[in-house]
Amino acid sequence: MIVNWRAIPQANNSLAALSAACESDGYHLQITDEPLDDVTIYSLNSINERLYRDEIAGADCITIAGGPHPSACYREVAEYADYVVVGEGEYTLPALLAAIEEGRDPPPGVATAAGYTPARHTVLLDAHPPFSQIKGFIEITRGCPFSCGYCQTPRLFGRCMRHRSIDEIARYASRYRDIRFVTPNAFAYGSDGVHLRLDRVERLLRSLDGRIYFGTFPGEVRPESVSQQSIDLILDYCANTRLHFGAQSGSNAVLRRLHRGHTVEDVICAVELCRENGLVPIVDFIVGLPFESDDDQRATLDLVRFVTRAGKAHIHYFMPLPGTPLSNEQPRPLLPETEKVLGKLALGGKITGSWMDHEIRFFRRTSHL
CATH class of the missing domain: 3.20.20.70 (Aldolase class I)
Structure with missing residues (x-):
């Protein structure tokens, strides 16, 4: 499964941390300037969300949104994104990618148009590197x-x-x-x-x-x-x-x-x-x-x-x-x-x-x- 990360300058540090977390689980994020197959990930704040909303809604691939705005407004964002990672992503995002690849329901901490179950974990910083190949x-x-x-x-x-x-x-x-x-x-x-x-x-x-x-x-x-x-x-x-x-x-x-x-x-x-x-x-x-x-x-x-x-x-x-x-x-x-x-x-x-x-x-x- 190809996993893409939508390049957004304000999310560079999130890219570094989450790329390292996903890499540990065997998923390598490819940076892209547009949504591409199989999966494209977006990290959004409350200003730039409006710039990418239509792009996500019209994407011809599986879309995942996270960051401050989607976490606070997950019901709204789930209307146009396939999955919304609510809160911290180091554990939830790789678990979601595995669920997508295996055809399973999303893990807790992920919202969809069908509903949301809160995450049952707190990220321990030492359990996840701050960066790997992409420095932050x-x-x-x-x-x-x-x-x-x-x-x-x-x-x-x-x-x-x-x-x-x-x-x-x-x-x-x-x-x-x-x-x-x-x-x-x-x-x-x-x-x-x-x-x-x-x-x-x-x-x-x-x-x-x-x-x-x-x-x-x-x-x-x-x-x-x-x-x-x-x-x-x-x-x-x-x-x-x-x-x-x-x-x-x-x-x-x-x-x-x-x-x-x-x-x-x-x-x-x-x-x-x-x-x-x-x-x-x-x-x-x-x-x-x-x-x-x-x-x-x-x-x-x-x-x-x-x-x-x-x-x-x-x-x-x-x-x-x-x-x-x-x-x-x-x-x-x-x-x-x-x-x-x-x-x-x-x-x-x-x-x-x-x-x-x-x-x-x-x-x-x-x-x-």
Whole structure:
């Protein structure tokens, strides 16, 4: 049976991980620019799904869809795709391919037009390589204990953090000169995500040879995890001169409603620690949140100004994502002064991202089928 992977740039890391998982079960994914026999696999997010929906529906082959959007909207996607992998794919996708090849019903964790039975497993990272022939970033942690209202991560991967072992990380990191990681919070490695174990982070960093990039895309950190002790680990072991973390709002009232689990003061402290230690802070913000007042939006603008005095801000306009608590909310308009200030900062090279076009935000991220 020929198994094809539809080339979609935003899913490159999913391709690396799932190609390795399928290879372990004897299935080799062939990268293609169109659906081909016998099976074609798609990994989709909530922006690009609309670009491939008609292609999948009209494909003259068996189609499998997975990723953040199909996982959250599996009933809808099952109307045009033959199979939908819901959630993690390392175990489910090879099991589905075997079922197709042998003419059996799909395993749990796969939705079809006929129905859906949830998966009965959780992926152990050490049981599946982060990549094989197709290289990708090394995923060191999966899951997040926080429940940010706009975020799909805890809904896809759960709130219990699972970590790849240091030996396995070092094994795959040895194939890189520049080592980068996928994680919801790099400083949370080896911990429950709330109570940090920086001793374990140091053990990880000490085990690696090469230029280590830690706490920067695609493995950012959270602002409350930034301390002198955690920054010292970057300075002692890593090559990056930037630290990337999310503020999201300059209003504590909004942060509470988002269930972010940190305060504005945590963000300010993190920015100041970066500045004092010669690191450039790169800070994410979301504007147009549905329940922010004019004063809340102005507070965010003030925090953006503060950040850009020492570093850079990455700005996005709120988009409700399926499967999240804010999925049915609508973004509020930006104040004219917000658009004016953000435009001026962008012209000065102080901010990046997009507060007008969602696609810029999502087309720089990767998904996990």
